Amino acid sequence: MLDNLRVVLVNTSHPGNIGSAARAMKTMGISQLVLVDPQEPVDGRATAMAAGAVDILANVKTVPTLAEAIADCQLVIGTSARSRTLQWPMLAPKEAAAKLFAEGQGAQVALVFGRERTGLTNEELQQCQFHVCIPANPEYSSLNLAMAVQTLCYEVRQAWLADLTTEPLVVEAEPLAYPSQAELEGFYHHLERTLTQVGFLREDHPGQVMNKLRRLYNRARPDSVELNILRGILTAAQRASGHEKNS
Numbered sequence: 268m269l270d271n272l273r274v275v276l277v278n279t280s281h282p283g284n285i286g287s288a289a290r291a292m293k294t295m296g297i298s299q300l301v302l303v304d305p306q307e308p309v310d311g312r313a314t315a316m317a318a319g320a321v322d323i324l325a326n327v328k329t330v331p332t333l334a335e336a337i338a339d340c341q342l343v344i345g346t347s348a349r350s351r352t353l354q355w356p357m358l359a360p361k362e363a364a365a366k367l368f369a370e371g372q373g374a375q376v377a378l379v380f381g382r383e384r385t386g387l388t389n390e391e392l393q394q395c396q397f398h399v400c401i402p403a404n405p406e407y408s409s410l411n412l413a414m415a416v417q418t419l420c421y422e423v424r425q426a427w428l429a430d431l432t433t434e435p436l437v438v439e440a441e442p443l444a445y446p447s448q449a450e451l452e453g454f455y456h457h458l459e460r461t462l463t464q465v466g467f468l469r470e471d472h473p474g475q476v477m478n479k480l481r482r483l484y485n486r487a488r489p490d491s492v493e494l495n496i497l498r499g500i501l502t503a504a505q506r507a508s509g510h511e512k513n514s
């Protein structure tokens with residue numbers, strides 16, 4: 268499973284932190300590192316901090332947007348040191364690790380970390396299905412980026428180790444297939460377009476409706492079949508209101 272887990276670092280400002288994060292990952296047996304629009308590329312400072320984890324840096328993937336980094340992921344968990352205005356489904360580190368481990372057996376999963384100074388933006392956090400917060404000292408809860416990577420990767424490793432020592436469960440039902448992040452984004456675009464076409468959303472004044480709907484669907488976590496039904500409903504609503512499917 269640990270091969271299906273990717274650690275995503277968004278817009279890092281210091282290459283040394285990329286190296287330290289790589290080292291933290293390698294000690295926990297996790298190797299997929301994706302950088303979203305780093306302010307400085309991997310360089311000698313990153314290599315120095317990575318120590319024996321330079322292989323992770325050699326295989327690092329760099330992409331321009333978070334959407335691209337997580338498009339093929341079935342589960343995306345964002346990390347944050349503080350609570351935001353719009354509350355999102357929150358997991359404790361152990362719960363997040365258990366989910367990443369369970370779903371990572373058959374699909375790509377991601378753990379997303381934010382900028383050293385400002386963390387993840389609300390828009391980035393809203394692209395994640397769950398948030399995880401390391402319950403640190405409330406008076407000083409912001410860990411250094413690589414320390415946060417270390418702590419959460421450690422929890423994932425514990426989930427993996429616990430599984431190695433327990434008897435396999437007898438699985439009777441087919442596991443649910445969840446849509447990828449790209450399919451979910453396609454649904455949200457379709458939903459927003461349809462709600463605008465039927466006059467529920469105002470293009471010039473959309474407010475917080477879409478963010479709240481994202482939160483609602485994140486809570487419900489539709490599987491792939493359910494998402495297709497929802498898209499079918501949207502298409503029918505578009506047709507009934509005289510709009511073409513792709514208009």
Ligand SMILES: C[S@@+](CC[C@H](N)C(=O)[O-])C[C@H]1O[C@@H](n2cnc3c(N)ncnc32)[C@H](O)[C@@H]1O
Nearest residue numbers: 346347348380381385386400401409410412415
């Ligand atoms: C130095 S922190 C950024 C702090 C930023 N002021 C904020 O409030 O998000 C850099 C990154 O480390 C991770 N991090 C730090 N402390 C964390 C915590 N207590 N729980 C979860 N993630 C944490 C997050 O990914 C965060 O974006």
